[in-house]
Amino acid sequence: MIFKNAKINAFRTWGLLLTMLGMGLMVLGTAGIVFFGQAGKIFAGIGLVFGLIMMMGSLGIYFWAGMLSTSAVQIQCPECSKLTKMLGKTDRCMFCHTILTLDPSQANITAEELEAQQTKA
Numbered sequence: 861m862i863f864k865n866a867k868i869n870a871f872r873t874w875g876l877l878l879t880m881l882g883m884g885l886m887v888l889g890t891a892g893i894v895f896f897g898q899a900g901k902i903f904a905g906i907g908l909v910f911g912l913i914m915m916m917g918s919l920g921i922y923f924w925a926g927m928l929s930t931s932a933v934q935i936q937c938p939e940c941s942k943l944t945k946m947l948g949k950t951d952r953c954m955f956c957h958t959i960l961t962l963d964p965s966q967a968n969i970t971a972e973e974l975e976a977q978q979t980k981a
């Protein structure tokens with residue numbers, strides 16, 4: 861599902877995934893102290909450090925996604941007519957996952973053709 865998504869949504873998904881993983885590791889690390897006592901402290905330390913790194917990573921991804929979305933082009937999706945944001949020349953609609961492109965040579969249908977199709981149907 862991740863790969864069939866709009867790029868900004870994909871970034872958010874990965875950011876969320878990393879946050880969950882990081883939090884999970886921190887919780888596991890802390891649980892290590894409870895279950896293994898003294899020996900679990902090393903395990904806890906490793907878990908906490910890796911958890912923290914993953915949280916930082918996810919923060920970076922969120923930040924990056926935020927930066928990218930400011931430079932994204934806002935367009936109205938021709939398929940579902942909702943406002944969506946595009947990254948690069950080709951991206952998917954955030955709502956209906958239709959592939960959209962700004963490059964005329966990659967498009968197999970133009971906006972005018974689609975409009976004609978929709979008014980016919």
Ligand SMILES: [Zn+2]
Pocket residue numbers: 937938939940941942944953954955956957958
């Ligand atoms: Zn759409």
